[in-house]
Amino acid sequence: MKPESKRLAALLAAVTWVSAGFLDCAMARPTDAAPAAAAKHVDAQDASQLPTAPIRSTEQLDRYLANADASSPLALLSPASRKRFIQSLRFNASGVTTFTYTDIEAELSASQACRLLTLFGIQHTLASMRKIRIETQEDEKAMQSCAATGLQPPTANRPQH
Template sequence: MNVRIAYVSSILIAVSFSALAAPSQIEVKARTESDFQIQQLLIAQRHAPINSQFRLQEHIQNLSPDSPLRVLSTPARQRFVASLRFNEAGITSLGYEDIVNELTYRDAHRLLSLFGAERTLEKLPQLRVETLDDEKIQIFARPPMEDDHIGYACTGRSTCSASSQQICMTGC
């Protein structure tokens, strides 16, 4: 009889520990979807046309007339380029003041797409809407990631520090 009670007790203890330790299916699904989104964004950043300081310099040296960087005025382009930070995950932070001051949604989308960072459109203060394309991009822009922090810059591995007019991005 004591063996049976001990056996049943050990089963109950094991079940209660596994119930406490195991997250619910909803939690697992939410975590999995969030992890999936983060991985998608990191892949987009890593495989963007400009995903490193080297590729940025290459792009600037061979700046074609249709480059999205050309939509910024020369001084704004210089400030924007100087604000960009990269690591092995791609872009980690960027300055947005000149984007907001000079660009429409369409132009900002084109520019940020160079870096796999178009999702940050929704984090930016109001961009201009001048065309139907601007309106569509504004309406259908991808929601930003919680790990993208406006008012911060990536200052080191997994370190976002306060910096006005900057966005510290997922992958920092």
């Protein structure tokens, strides 16, 4: 299958599953997790940022957490949300394959979420977070950069002018 066809198939799968807060870009099928868990599955081959991401494994995450301070994007989440997010992370040889984003949508703006997701090279997944807050020009820019992945950024949470 041509790369363009793979991307189109992934986009169609994303549109289908994003309304349930769930996406499996790699196989265009639901996974075993319930949609309510809002799990996000990442196709490492489509995620060109994964190889350069600071955190691509459990070991790298552990090292990062040992040295993280208040300036870490992880500190943007409340302690309980941060714990749930970290516990939801799953890795393979390429990097993050699964994570739960319910708390990210509930607590962070688009630009904050982008900073957090960039730690793992999965910032492209921001475009499918339908409930993410878009409050500032920085948030708009974060969403526009995600639009390059082929997914449409959410419009429901934009401020009224």
